[in-house]
Amino acid sequence: MSQPSRTITIEQLNTFIADAGLHSSHLLHILHAIQQRFLHISHEAVNEVASHLGLPISQVESVVEFYSFFYNTPRGRYNILLSNCTSCGYKSGGENLLRMLCHRLRAVAGKTRGDGLVSIDETSCIGMCDHGASLLVNGMPITRLDADKIARIADLVETETPLADWPADWLRVDDNIRVITGDLTAASGKPSRMASSSTSGLLLNNDFVAGGGLHAMLARGIEGTLAEITQSALRGRGGAGFSTGMKWKFCREAQGDAHYVVCNADEGEPGTFKDRVLLHSHADAVFEGMTVCAAVIGAKQGFLYLRGEYRYLLPHLQTVLARRREQGLLGNSILGQQAFNFDIEIVVGAGAYICGEESALIESLEGRRGVPRNRPPFPVTHGYLDQPTVVNNVETFVAAAHIALCGSAWFKSVGTEKSTGSKILSVSGDCAAPGIYEYPFGVSIQQVLNDCGAKSVQAVQIGGPSGALINPAKFNRKLGFEDLPTGGSFMVFGQGRDLLTIIVNFAHFFAHESCGFCTPCRVGTTLLKNSLDKIAGGHGTQYDLDEMKRIGELIKRRSHCGLGQTAANPILDSLQRFPQIFEQRLAHGNFEPYFNLDGALEEARQVTHRDDAAAHLE
Ligand SMILES: Cc1cc2nc3c(=O)[nH]c(=O)nc-3n(C[C@H](O)[C@H](O)[C@H](O)COP(=O)(O)O)c2cc1C
Numbered sequence: 182m183s184q185p186s187r188t189i190t191i192e193q194l195n196t197f198i199a200d201a202g203l204h205s206s207h208l209l210h211i212l213h214a215i216q217q218r219f220l221h222i223s224h225e226a227v228n229e230v231a232s233h234l235g236l237p238i239s240q241v242e243s244v245v246e247f248y249s250f251f252y253n254t255p256r257g258r259y260n261i262l263l264s265n266c267t268s269c270g271y272k273s274g275g276e277n278l279l280r281m282l283c284h285r286l287r288a289v290a291g292k293t294r295g296d297g298l299v300s301i302d303e304t305s306c307i308g309m310c311d312h313g314a315s316l317l318v319n320g321m322p323i324t325r326l327d328a329d330k331i332a333r334i335a336d337l338v339e340t341e342t343p344l345a346d347w348p349a350d351w352l353r354v355d356d357n358i359r360v361i362t363g364d365l366t367a368a369s370g371k372p373s374r375m376a377s378s379s380t381s382g383l384l385l386n387n388d389f390v391a392g393g394g395l396h397a398m399l400a401r402g403i404e405g406t407l408a409e410i411t412q413s414a415l416r417g418r419g420g421a422g423f424s425t426g427m428k429w430k431f432c433r434e435a436q437g438d439a440h441y442v443v444c445n446a447d448e449g450e451p452g453t454f455k456d457r458v459l460l461h462s463h464a465d466a467v468f469e470g471m472t473v474c475a476a477v478i479g480a481k482q483g484f485l486y487l488r489g490e491y492r493y494l495l496p497h498l499q500t501v502l503a504r505r506r507e508q509g510l511l512g513n514s515i516l517g518q519q520a521f522n523f524d525i526e527i528v529v530g531a532g533a534y535i536c537g538e539e540s541a542l543i544e545s546l547e548g549r550r551g552v553p554r555n556r557p558p559f560p561v562t563h564g565y566l567d568q569p570t571v572v573n574n575v576e577t578f579v580a581a582a583h584i585a586l587c588g589s590a591w592f593k594s595v596g597t598e599k600s601t602g603s604k605i606l607s608v609s610g611d612c613a614a615p616g617i618y619e620y621p622f623g624v625s626i627q628q629v630l631n632d633c634g635a636k637s638v639q640a641v642q643i644g645g646p647s648g649a650l651i652n653p654a655k656f657n658r659k660l661g662f663e664d665l666p667t668g669g670s671f672m673v674f675g676q677g678r679d680l681l682t683i684i685v686n687f688a689h690f691f692a693h694e695s696c697g698f699c700t701p702c703r704v705g706t707t708l709l710k711n712s713l714d715k716i717a718g719g720h721g722t723q724y725d726l727d728e729m730k731r732i733g734e735l736i737k738r739r740s741h742c743g744l745g746q747t748a749a750n751p752i753l754d755s756l757q758r759f760p761q762i763f764e765q766r767l768a769h770g771n772f773e774p775y776f777n778l779d780g781a782l783e784e785a786r787q788v789t790h791r792d793d794a795a796a797h798l799e
Pocket residue numbers: 416417418419420421422423445446447448449450534535536537538539540572573574575577742743744
């Protein structure tokens with residue numbers, strides 16, 4: 182591929198779009214290709230793409246505007262995005278690495294440097310929380326940042342060193358699979374080929390053989406396999422915990438011209454990175470779970486929706502898909518069964534957390550902005566292209582593949598009554614061993630803290646910003662649908678942390694990621710963010726705390742989708758469990774306005790050289 186450049190003729194553009202479309206005619210795919218090649222998506226490009234795909238120009242334009250990783254003005258040849266996740270973030274350890282990098286490269290955050298060399302900005306969590314402060318440069322993750330590495334990055338950029346010549350170990354992303362405690366190896370009925378696993382997890386063992394689940398499914402029959410999934414009581418691992426067996430059954434029974442399987446690999450919840458590891462080291466089990474699902478619901482086409490931040494995993498995933506086709510595990514006549522045809526396409530997202538919400542994800546798959554649909558109808562009856570569609574999380578498909586292989590009794594032999602099996606946790610923050618842990622459901626917070634080497638803990642955030650902030654008195658609480666449900670994020674905050682800064686970070690995250698469709702969320706998340714900034718700046722009063730409670734409750738009740746319905750959780754939780762973190766920052770007095778009108782006039786006073794009493798409001 183030729184080097185990125187901003188200049189382009191219409192002929193070049195047309196040839197380029199036609200070539201990009203040969204690989205996939207998907208709108209996001211073509212826009213990604215244009216963004217990478219020409220560093221932005223110009224009006225001309227929008228027009229040509231619209232005409233090439235037969236779409237309204239307004240649709241293509243609105244998609245470019247919606248997604249954070251598409252730009253309509255040129256980015257630098259080095260496009261650097263620092264993760265602002267609070268768990269691993271660039272402001273931890275007292276160093277503001279973003280400011281440092283901008284200073285060294287004489288760049289302004291959010292703008293492209295005049296010579297077009299570099300753009301630097303911050304972005305929401307990139308799923309590298311087990312690697313410390315991290316960034317993406319032209320889509321490639323660089324982790325374990327510190328002041329020294331930032332200085333070296335600045336030099337490499339300034340000398341225009343190609344990324345391929347940067348230190349190879351900088352670009353390495355480890356799995357960081359840590360100890361797996363609990364009696365997972367004791368799971369009964371485990372077939373012998375899985376018993377000798379060196380890594381003793383239920384799902385995180387290394388012995389899953391590609392095709393094993395499909396062979397077992399064919400031996401058991403489709404109906405029997407669905408019965409196993411249902412009897413296993415597997416619940417979705419994406420957060421909501423809906424019964425996977427029921428979801429597959431509803432979809433199987435739904436009428437439609439075609440059925441679809443979608444794997445939700447959008448993993449945007451800050452502090453979550455377990456799907457990254459599953460996609461990297463257990464991709465066969467992910468694709469196998471999707472293929473089992475396809476057989477059950479009668480789908481011929483599947484999609485894996487990969488978050489834009491994980492684009493670096495694409496070549497690896499394509500390789501696994503190609504190998505599975507060669508092995509007869511995908512494509513036509515899978516394992517020699519004439520009527521069993523199924524294949525998987527990977528669609529890469531473009532930096533929008535809301536696209537993890539299943540109906541927004543489907544909108545995105547269809548080449549539109551990721552705005553959640555009205556529900557009902559649910560995707561199982563009206564999903565992709567309005568056809569019956571199963572959307573499941575990466576981990577859910579991995580669990581389904583293992584259940585197809587080992588059966589429901591094996592799966593249910595660990596966990597609790599309402600939360601069967603295991604849960605994979607992404608553990609990050611102030612602990613000695615951040616990484617991936619697999620536990621039987623029902624494990625206590627304290628147990629996880631002991632295992633990951635967390636000492637002197639002030640609070641734990643379970644389930645990401647939309648989850649729950651737990652204080653030490655409640656560390657005996659248990660992870661599971663009966664007590665603390667979680668999509669897998671487990672963020673540890675030590676005594677040295679300023680909890681208010683963390684809550685402020687979460688509020689900024691939601692205000693930034695709100696898709697803007699409904700007023701309570703669009704306006705409410707911004708109001709909450711402003712109130713918290715005001716309190717953190719020492720200007721908040723009791724009035725602001727009361728307002729935050731009122732607005733928080735309103736957003737919760739009136740928002741259209743789960744993002745808005747949970748956006749106030751961290752604030753409402755911490756107001757209840759950690760009131761002191763707000764109260765100690767309050768200004769005296771009952772009320773201070775958000776806006777200092779007299780302060781805002783300062784510039785005008787300076788310009789007019791006036792500072793007399795009449796030039797002030799009071
Ligand atoms: C704002 C928002 C973001 C979400 N992000 C994800 C995600 O990244 N991955 C995921 O599997 N589910 C996510 N979900 C949940 C999905 O809507 C859906 O419930 C899930 O993909 C279903 O799969 P499961 O039954 O296997 O959990 C999100 C929901 C909301 C409201």
